[in-house]
Amino acid sequence: MKIKQQEQIKAFLDGGFGPDAARGLLARQEERLRFLIESTKNKSKNQMKTMEQTLLPRIALYQVLQQEGCSQAEAYACLRRYMMDHVAAQKHAATARMEAVPGFYALYSRIFLRIMRTTDLQESVQTRDKDSFDVTIRRCLWHTACVENGCPELCRLFCDVDDVNYGGLKKIGFSRTKTLGYGGDCCDFHFYKK
Secondary structure, eight states: OOOTTTHHHHHHHHHOOOHHHHHHHHHHHHHHHHHHHHHSSSSHHHHHHIEEEEEEEHHHHHHHHHTTOOOHHHHHHHHHHHHIIIIHHHHHHHHHHTTSSSSHHHHHHHHHHHHHHHSSEEEEEEEEOEEEEEEEEEEEHHHHHHHHHHHHGGHHHHHHHHHHHHHSSEEEEEEOOOTTTOOOEEEEEEEEEO
């Protein structure tokens, strides 16, 4: 399976470490990624696809940076730059472009809630009224993957990506008071029509 995330990680490493160091880091990250994929058990096909494409490449990079001599704080700061400057920025730009679709709020809320009702990536409860919808997530694959791989603190970055992705949109507002990644008992997403 081709992992699209790897191209983005390569570009980030090239820009931050220079081509030679980046090549070595990427080779070690890919080796670690293969190990993490092979070690992951008891996941559905859908969960495994998300683990391979989204979660494990980032976890592998975080772990390799520490193995290569970065402190946990330095590795976290590096991953934070990657997640905010590349991942979150791209997600926000894509969501902002979608706002141009007529009836965006109604369409987005229906799709988002349908996905949350049917996915096995999270366990959640959803509510909706005319101008807002809430999703309370009690368990999520992002948090589980970080905990299972010994880096629960890394989950905070996935939470932070949501804040950037949904922040500053013109047609949808977003708030949250707690997340699993930050030690809460749930993630309490609240979206509202602007």
